[in-house]
Amino acid sequence: MKPSDLRVQPPSFRWLAERVWSVEHAFERIKAQGRAEEDTRVRIFFVLAAFSFAFAILAFGAARAALFNGDGRAYGGAAAVASRADIVDRNGRLMAANLVHYALYIDPEEVWEPAATQRALLQALPGLSAERLRRAIEGERRTFVMGGLTPQDRARVHALALPGLSFEEEDRRVYPLGRTAAHLVGFTDSGGRGLAGVERALDEQIRDGGKAGKPVALSVDLRVQGALEDELRRAALNLNADAAVGIVTNVRTGEILALSSFPDFDPNAPGDSPAGGRLNRAASSVYEMGSTFKVFTIAAGLDSGTATVNSTFDATAPMKLGGRTVHDFHGANRVLTIEDIFIHSSNIGTSRLALAMGQQGMVRYFQQLGLLQAAEVELLESARPLVPRRWDENTLASASFGHAISVSPLALTAAMGAVLNGGEYVPLTLRKLDPNERPTGRRVLSEATSRAMLDLMRLNVVRGTGSKANAAGLRVGGKTGSAEKVIGGRYDRSRLVSSFAAVFPTDGPIDGDRYFVLILLDEPKGSPESMGQRTGGWTAAPAAGRVIDRIAPFLGVRRAADPYQTATGDKPPVVEEIIPGDETVAAEGGQ
Amino acid sequence: MNPIARVFDHRVRGFRVIEVAALACLVLLVFWVYLSKARAGDERSRIAKVEAEISAEQRKVRLLTAEAAHLEQPGRIGALAEAYTGLAPVSAKREADPDALPEIARKAPAPAPAPAPKPVEPAAEETAAAPAGEEAQ
Numbered sequence: 001m002k003p004s005d006l007r008v009q010p011p012s013f014r015w016l017a018e019r020v021w022s023v024e025h026a027f028e029r030i031k032a033q034g035r036a037e038e039d040t041r042v043r044i045f046f047v048l049a050a051f052s053f054a055f056a057i058l059a060f061g062a063a064r065a066a067l068f069n070g071d072g073r074a075y076g077g078a079a080a081v082a083s084r085a086d087i088v089d090r091n092g093r094l095m096a097a098n099l100v101h102y103a104l105y106i107d108p109e110e111v112w113e114p115a116a117t118q119r120a121l122l123q124a125l126p127g128l129s130a131e132r133l134r135r136a137i138e139g140e141r142r143t144f145v146m147g148g149l150t151p152q153d154r155a156r157v158h159a160l161a162l163p164g165l166s167f168e169e170e171d172r173r174v175y176p177l178g179r180t181a182a183h184l185v186g187f188t189d190s191g192g193r194g195l196a197g198v199e200r201a202l203d204e205q206i207r208d209g210g211k212a213g214k215p216v217a218l219s220v221d222l223r224v225q226g227a228l229e230d231e232l233r234r235a236a237l238n239l240n241a242d243a244a245v246g247i248v249t250n251v252r253t254g255e256i257l258a259l260s261s262f263p264d265f266d267p268n269a270p271g272d273s274p275a276g277g278r279l280n281r282a283a284s285s286v287y288e289m290g291s292t293f294k295v296f297t298i299a300a301g302l303d304s305g306t307a308t309v310n311s312t313f314d315a316t317a318p319m320k321l322g323g324r325t326v327h328d329f330h331g332a333n334r335v336l337t338i339e340d341i342f343i344h345s346s347n348i349g350t351s352r353l354a355l356a357m358g359q360q361g362m363v364r365y366f367q368q369l370g371l372l373q374a375a376e377v378e379l380l381e382s383a384r385p386l387v388p389r390r391w392d393e394n395t396l397a398s399a400s401f402g403h404a405i406s407v408s409p410l411a412l413t414a415a416m417g418a419v420l421n422g423g424e425y426v427p428l429t430l431r432k433l434d435p436n437e438r439p440t441g442r443r444v445l446s447e448a449t450s451r452a453m454l455d456l457m458r459l460n461v462v463r464g465t466g467s468k469a470n471a472a473g474l475r476v477g478g479k480t481g482s483a484e485k486v487i488g489g490r491y492d493r494s495r496l497v498s499s500f501a502a503v504f505p506t507d508g509p510i511d512g513d514r515y516f517v518l519i520l521l522d523e524p525k526g527s528p529e530s531m532g533q534r535t536g537g538w539t540a541a542p543a544a545g546r547v548i549d550r551i552a553p554f555l556g557v558r559r560a561a562d563p564y565q566t567a568t569g570d571k572p573p574v575v576e577e578i579i580p581g582d583e584t585v586a587a588e589g590g591q
Numbered sequence: 592m593n594p595i596a597r598v599f600d601h602r603v604r605g606f607r608v609i610e611v612a613a614l615a616c617l618v619l620l621v622f623w624v625y626l627s628k629a630r631a632g633d634e635r636s637r638i639a640k641v642e643a644e645i646s647a648e649q650r651k652v653r654l655l656t657a658e659a660a661h662l663e664q665p666g667r668i669g670a671l672a673e674a675y676t677g678l679a680p681v682s683a684k685r686e687a688d689p690d691a692l693p694e695i696a697r698k699a700p701a702p703a704p705a706p707a708p709k710p711v712e713p714a715a716e717e718t719a720a721a722p723a724g725e726e727a728q
Contacts, residue, residue: 567683
């Protein structure tokens with residue numbers, strides 16, 4: 001008896017139930033009845049069902065793929081992703097970019113007239129190697145002939161309408177500014193790997209930026225860079241200097257606003273420049289800086305309490321130290337206060353101050369000012385200093401006025417920043433910082449010492465060796481340096497490294513924006529403009545003054561009067577007693 | 592015979608109606624899918640073309656930006672300004688704050704007296720009488 005007989009069901013369900021049960025019992029029936037053909041039909045039914053199921057899945061998949069395949073990118077010519085990001089200055093102006101160039105290929109089998117093709121190509125592409133072209137045309141298969149072609153080059157070749165020539169796209173790094181900021185930006189190899197400058201220092205960030213399509217912004221201001229380069233080049237050529245370095249930084253943030261090294265090179269063809277041109281002297285050369293180091297010695301002396309601005313030191317006669325004698329260049333031959341020592345750039349006075357501080361004290365300050373290690377900056381070229389193996393009285397006295405220790409201009413710049421920004425050593429950076437960001441540095445000097453040094457540097461420009469840097473109304477302070485070069489183990493008096501370390505504005509809040517300018521000339525020869533002189537006060541200081549005069553508007557520093565000068569550069573109308581450090585008369589500060 | 596079985600078994604000239612109807616549906620569906628795909632293909636190729644155009648334009652923009660940067664090199668602009676316009680940085684004596692203007696005016700020599708006014712001609716009067724807004728247009 002069948003189970004369906006047990007209950008009363010509507011006709012349609014009965015029909016369906018019967019079919020289901022008949023399938024259920026098919027095998028039993030077949031077995032019972034011994035009917036082979038029934039077995040076959042059931043098998044066919046199962047195979048059919050399996051196939052139907054598979055086709056249903058396929059149909060579903062096909063319909064889904066046809067109707068909901070939304071990703072059309074596979075068809076589109078989407079924008080090519082550059083392998084390296086653009087490099088821009090702090091105002092977004094382009095300094096380096098990857099542009100599509102073209103590589104020319106020749107398939108000799110398709111070339112009809114080899115001689116005419118050679119002639120026409122050489123005329124259209126003057127940089128093409130005739131030998132290479134000949135080999136390609138006479139070869140047997142498609143060959144690369146020339147890369148780095150611009151769209152204009154390609155258009156010229158297309159216009160020849162010659163068969164057998166084809167192009168392939170290639171991504172190439174381009175520096176549209178040419179020699180401007182070349183040392184700072186650096187360059188890459190043909191594979192797009194950074195080899196020098198920012199390209200090498202920020203290689204990873206530039207690659208990531210390229211993937212994300214975001215430019216990498218540097219701390220550099222191209223307007224400041226342009227003015228610095230112009231004045232540096234002018235000074236170097238005018239004074240026939242072997243080399244020159246110029247740096248502009250914001251001492252509050254440590255941002256490098258401009259950096260220039262002369263001679264320079266074109267990063268679009270770095271191989272074409274002599275090696276001397278590619279050398280970034282601001283980072284990778286070390287110099288005995290001379291008297292600019294007195295800034296550090298005097299700051300250390302004031303900060304440690306060894307001396308005050310009014311302390312006196314005997315400079316009546318040259319100082320004998322072991323087998324050598326320390327002389328003064330501008331010999332005052334009298335007892336000098338710290339202020340006098342600074343303004344007259346007295347080697348004797350500075351040596352006596354350093355000796356009074358003692359070896360440990362001085363070396364600790366040099367250490368904290370970062371002068372005994374490579375400058376903290378992203379550039380991998382940053383060179384380690386040459387420091388004395390042993391600090392004795394002799395080397396201590398020498399180092400106090402910038403001999404016996406060679407540092408890179410960037411290391412000097414970073415240390416000067418600490419002296420001039422309120423006393424914190426802030427590492428230099430080439431990355432643009434947020435305007436409200438105040439990088440944390442390590443405290444090296446007290447704010448009072450920093451203020452005293454700003455006043456001393458201002459006085460040195462008003463009354464001392466730095467007077468030629470006194471840009472009207474910009475409250476410039478500074479210190480000259482003229483170091484004899486060591487040639488064959490001896491100081492050569494005829495070869496100087498002349499420099500000027502300037503800061504402006506010297507007034508205003510101690511933690512405000514303040515700018516440091518370094519001009520360094522390697523072996524200036526003297527010119528009619530410098531009255532034949534080669535020292536820092538006659539060569540680097542005027543250049544620094546001109547740079548400051550030009551860049552102040554870009555940096556938002558307005559001309560204003562201070563106790564020593566009116567805003568237009570004249571002497572103050574009423575001569576008052578001038579007290580260094582008295583800010584009541586000082587006009588508005590920097591911004 | 593129940594109605595569902597009748598629908599399945601109903602034949603016209605030997606063909607089951609249900610099968611003919613299913614076949615017609617299938618043909619229609621295939622045709623519709625074909626049309627949709629063809630239309631989508633057209634759209635895709637249009638999109639691809641526009642994207643290629645955008646890409647080409649972007650390249651051109653990049654090229655032009657680089658060219659502009661090349662032409663605007665500070666050194667080049669400085670040299671051109673010096674050579675052709677005689678422009679140079681303003682000297683400190685010629686800089687002034689807006690606040691300082693009254694003081695400068697006080698120090699400056701009094702301006703020469705203006706020439707005696709000529710008799711006003713009718714044409715000039717008309718120009719003067721024109722509404723101020725017209726000038727801006």
